[in-house]
Amino acid sequence: MSDASLELRDVRGPSALGGGWRRAADLLYLIAVTEFRRSYLGTALGYVWSLARPLLLFGVLLLVFTKAFNLGERVNEYPVLLLFNIVLFGFFQEATVMAVGSIVAQEPVVRKTQFPRVVIPLAVVLTALFNLGVNLVVVFVFILAAGVDPTWTWLLFPVVAALLAVFTTAVAMAVSALNPRFRDTGIIWSVAVTALFYATPVLYPIELVGGTLGRLLALNPLAPLFELARKWVIDPEAPGPAAAAGGAVWLLIPAALFVAVCAFGIWIFNREAPRIAEVL
Amino acid sequence: MILLLLMTIDARTGMELEPARDRSLTDRPVVVEVRGLEKTFRIPTHRVDSFKERATHPFRRIEYREDRVLRDVSFDVHQGEFFGIVGRNGSGKSTLLKIMSSIYRADRGRIRVAGRLAPFIELGVGFNPELSSRENVVLNGVMMGLGRREAAERLDAILDFAELREFADLKLKNYSSGMMVRLAFAAMVEADADIMLVDEVLAVGDAAFGQRCMDVFHARRRAGKTLVLVTHDMSTVESLCDRAMLIDDGEVRYLGDPGQTAMRYYRVNFAGTHGSAPIAEPSGIWDVNVQLTDAWLEGPGGERVTAVEERDPIRVQIVLEARRDLDTPVFAIHVFNEQGMPVFGFNRTLTLAEGESDRVAAGGRVRLAGEIENRLTPGRYFVHCYAARSREHGDIAMHQLRLFDFIVYGPERWKGSVRVEADVEATLEP
Numbered sequence: 001m002s003d004a005s006l007e008l009r010d011v012r013g014p015s016a017l018g019g020g021w022r023r024a025a026d027l028l029y030l031i032a033v034t035e036f037r038r039s040y041l042g043t044a045l046g047y048v049w050s051l052a053r054p055l056l057l058f059g060v061l062l063l064v065f066t067k068a069f070n071l072g073e074r075v076n077e078y079p080v081l082l083l084f085n086i087v088l089f090g091f092f093q094e095a096t097v098m099a100v101g102s103i104v105a106q107e108p109v110v111r112k113t114q115f116p117r118v119v120i121p122l123a124v125v126l127t128a129l130f131n132l133g134v135n136l137v138v139v140f141v142f143i144l145a146a147g148v149d150p151t152w153t154w155l156l157f158p159v160v161a162a163l164l165a166v167f168t169t170a171v172a173m174a175v176s177a178l179n180p181r182f183r184d185t186g187i188i189w190s191v192a193v194t195a196l197f198y199a200t201p202v203l204y205p206i207e208l209v210g211g212t213l214g215r216l217l218a219l220n221p222l223a224p225l226f227e228l229a230r231k232w233v234i235d236p237e238a239p240g241p242a243a244a245a246g247g248a249v250w251l252l253i254p255a256a257l258f259v260a261v262c263a264f265g266i267w268i269f270n271r272e273a274p275r276i277a278e279v280l
Numbered sequence: 281m282i283l284l285l286l287m288t289i290d291a292r293t294g295m296e297l298e299p300a301r302d303r304s305l306t307d308r309p310v311v312v313e314v315r316g317l318e319k320t321f322r323i324p325t326h327r328v329d330s331f332k333e334r335a336t337h338p339f340r341r342i343e344y345r346e347d348r349v350l351r352d353v354s355f356d357v358h359q360g361e362f363f364g365i366v367g368r369n370g371s372g373k374s375t376l377l378k379i380m381s382s383i384y385r386a387d388r389g390r391i392r393v394a395g396r397l398a399p400f401i402e403l404g405v406g407f408n409p410e411l412s413s414r415e416n417v418v419l420n421g422v423m424m425g426l427g428r429r430e431a432a433e434r435l436d437a438i439l440d441f442a443e444l445r446e447f448a449d450l451k452l453k454n455y456s457s458g459m460m461v462r463l464a465f466a467a468m469v470e471a472d473a474d475i476m477l478v479d480e481v482l483a484v485g486d487a488a489f490g491q492r493c494m495d496v497f498h499a500r501r502r503a504g505k506t507l508v509l510v511t512h513d514m515s516t517v518e519s520l521c522d523r524a525m526l527i528d529d530g531e532v533r534y535l536g537d538p539g540q541t542a543m544r545y546y547r548v549n550f551a552g553t554h555g556s557a558p559i560a561e562p563s564g565i566w567d568v569n570v571q572l573t574d575a576w577l578e579g580p581g582g583e584r585v586t587a588v589e590e591r592d593p594i595r596v597q598i599v600l601e602a603r604r605d606l607d608t609p610v611f612a613i614h615v616f617n618e619q620g621m622p623v624f625g626f627n628r629t630l631t632l633a634e635g636e637s638d639r640v641a642a643g644g645r646v647r648l649a650g651e652i653e654n655r656l657t658p659g660r661y662f663v664h665c666y667a668a669r670s671r672e673h674g675d676i677a678m679h680q681l682r683l684f685d686f687i688v689y690g691p692e693r694w695k696g697s698v699r700v701e702a703d704v705e706a707t708l709e710p
Contacts, residue, residue, distance in 0.1 A: 011380065030422055108406075109423075113383070113405050
């Protein structure tokens with residue numbers, strides 16, 4: 001040991017990022033990659049299973065909404081839009097619902113080793129993100145097969161995906177940090193996320209709702225993301241988030257909510273991280 | 281400077297300090313510095329752990345019971361030193377280790393560390409049974425604070441050390457527990473931390489594994505690494521540690537020589553057990569000749585105890601009641617070790633004053649009391665007694681009365697049950 005390394009440094013205790021960025025990033029990458037490999041390479045059916053859920057949901061909803069509500073005639077490229085939206089929302093749902101119990105599930109590790117706590121929910125989000133990537137490949141095949149012409153705006157889609165990932169991460173951090181203290185977070189969140197599924201333009205384009213309800217739904221921070229994805233990838237003729245919200249100014253509210261949720265996620269996780277091991 | 285600092289601690293807390301076994305170690309640079317560490321757990325008397333309860337009782341004030349687990353703990357560990365932390369369960373030693381490991385956060389105080397510190401609170405924490413040992417080892421290394429590349433570079437060394445090279449790609453769930461321990465230990469050793477915090481890791485595995493641990497720790501010492509060991513195995517503390525610290529009730533009670541620490545550990549562990557309840561349950565214990573009224577061990581102050589310090593006299597008090605007339609009775613006391621082997625025994629007849637007859641009428645009581653020289657080595661012992669009715673007629677006692685068991689505590693240094701003075705020398709033959 002050289003004398004330089006004998007310099008005493010403060011031990012600051014556990015925290016969200018305790019141990020530094022680099023360690024968090026390394027750990028995150030390793031966990032997500034091994035998890036991904038395990039679910040896709042470990043079993044022959046791994047990939048099929050991860051697609052089966054959104055496809056099945058898609059099949060049912062497509063039947064209901066085209067046959068019962070005739071949305072297929074009123075919305076351009078409705079089937080692929082529905083599939084696309086389900087896969088996108090599926091990512092949000094999978095990541096946040098899995099994140100809720102993630103810290104409690106890792107109890108032995110949390111109580112017996114030091115490592116950046118934030119890695120736990122982030123690894124869940126990252127794994128879900130991998131799944132999203134794989135699913136999107138299939139979705140894009142469907143989109144092309146449905147006769148949608150690729151446009152240059154497809155290149156903008158990663159922006160939407162990134163924003164969705166950021167929002168998902170913030171929510172995952174918040175619910176995973178709250179769960180050790182409030183063990184019913186999972187129940188509450190699973191209800192909330194179902195409500196959110198219907199309050200987000202997944203099954204329907206927002207312009208079809210209209211009125212006060214439409215204005216209200218447009219305040220949902222996820223709404224502009226789905227509207228953007230639709231306009232950029234599926235239907236260039238779609239009104240887009242600004243028009244759907246009734247003017248660009250109205251977008252400020254979901255944007256503010258988006259930022260607020262992100263700030264809350266980071267704040268609550270930072271606040272809870274040092275005590276998580278003691279609460280468990 | 282360091283000495284001065286330690287002396288001020290001494291004056292403040294009144295704890296005892298003695299020089300280290302190897303004085304040169306305390307001249308080395310400090311690699312772990314703990315100052316004024318405080319930790320209080322707030323345990324809610326009524327736990328509110330759901331939103332539902334919060335919502336249904338929004339104005340209920342949550343009451344807490346405060347549990348001060350660490351009070352003003354300060355100490356230094358020097359480079360290359362093996363430092364023991366001992367204490368009973370609930371003394372705060374594990375909390376201290378967890379705070380040093382950044383698992384818990386201290387309420388007050390400061391810890392400073394030089395170099396990379398790796399905690400080993402349990403072997404193989406975070407091992408995922410669904411992954412191969414190759415994947416687990418890399419993951420574990422990164423968890424310990426290594427870079428991804430560094431962790432991968434150590435893979436071979438770890439697999440070699442654990443002798444598991446041919447099983448590198450086998451999922452951990454298919455490993456035997458022995459293989460798992462070997463892998464976990466190898467991963468710990470090869471993590472190559474400057475300071476290792478080890479909690480009772482040695483308690484797992486067989487004797488061969490224990491020996492292996494020792495070899496590794498000695499090799500670490502030669503490499504100038506520092507080890508902080510939390511344990512209640514005093515023989516480990518004495519054989520391995522340069523200095524040791526006794527924590528009791530959240531406070532540092534002693535810091536210095538490991539032998540002294542071990543002694544004090546036994547004292548807080550056993551000397552605190554003088555309850556007033558009778559050690560033996562007198563009811564139902566009877567023989568045709570006598571029945572037990574009461575029996576106990578006395579401490580130096582006359583209080584009832586269940587443990588005796590090594591070399592301190594054993595003060596017995598036994599009261600027997602005769603169940604029939606005893607003519608010329610004999611009373612025997614036998615002491616057995618934990619394996620049930622007799623260690624020693626002796627007989628007593630009644631000590632008679634002038635004119636008293638050597639008999640006990642039915643219902644009369646006899647007290648056997650006094651001090652027994654304590655040559656017993658640390659361990660658990662059982663005291664039995666029996667009474668023969670008549671030494672002239674050669675009566676046979678039917679039952680041995682089990683009186684009580686007691687602990688002899690002290691650093692374990694002896695083989696067998698008794699310590700003897702041996703005037704034996706080893707010399708070279710010409």
